[in-house]
Amino acid sequence: DAGVIQSPRHEVTEMGQEVTLRCKPISGHDYLFWYRQTMMRGLELLIYFNNNVPIDDSGMPEDRFSAKMPNASFSTLKIQPSEPRDSAVYFCASSLQGREQYFGPGTRLTVT
């Protein structure tokens, strides 16, 4: 079975540009999570969805960040405009009935 798929795996962009990260959860899973991981702050939950509906976005750092889940098999995390402090690895995870989560390989974002 395919796991969680994320694209791109690496993204390098200049400050001020729009960045869109993509995630395809495991088929049949009803929860989707977006995390950010940095050396300084560790693993942070940004937002999660249940049945495509955002449940908790309290971890989204600023209005520059937005996330959508238009259907059960696709989600995006957008940063506009991007800043150097957004540089991090962004993970998407999915779960069935909100228990153990399965993580994607991550997107390494570098903002110069």
Added chain:
Amino acid sequence: AQSVTQLGSHVSVSEGALVLLRCNYSSSVPPYLFWYVQYPNQGLQLLLKYTSAATLVKGINGFEAEFKKSETSFHLTKPSAHMSDAAEYFCAVSERQGNLIFGKGTKLSVKP
């Protein structure tokens, strides 16, 4: 409120020695508990989970963890470390469907 404390941000063992990674949790209800492993440049992988069945849980790669309610602990052990076990390990707790609360992680180094 639920929380997780991992004692020791770095643990170093010799190859063949016992691995013990400590995790204490705080939860107002019987929790679900998890251990995840993250190898360099990869996403988090589920190692094992406790879901109120047997208190001794066996996971992948020879790891196991024991749930001790009286000590609010869920320590991870492996009898004999391999070089391939070098990674970062995260403990996580869930009280309800949806969110997992992760510890800050413990980096395990294995010396030859």
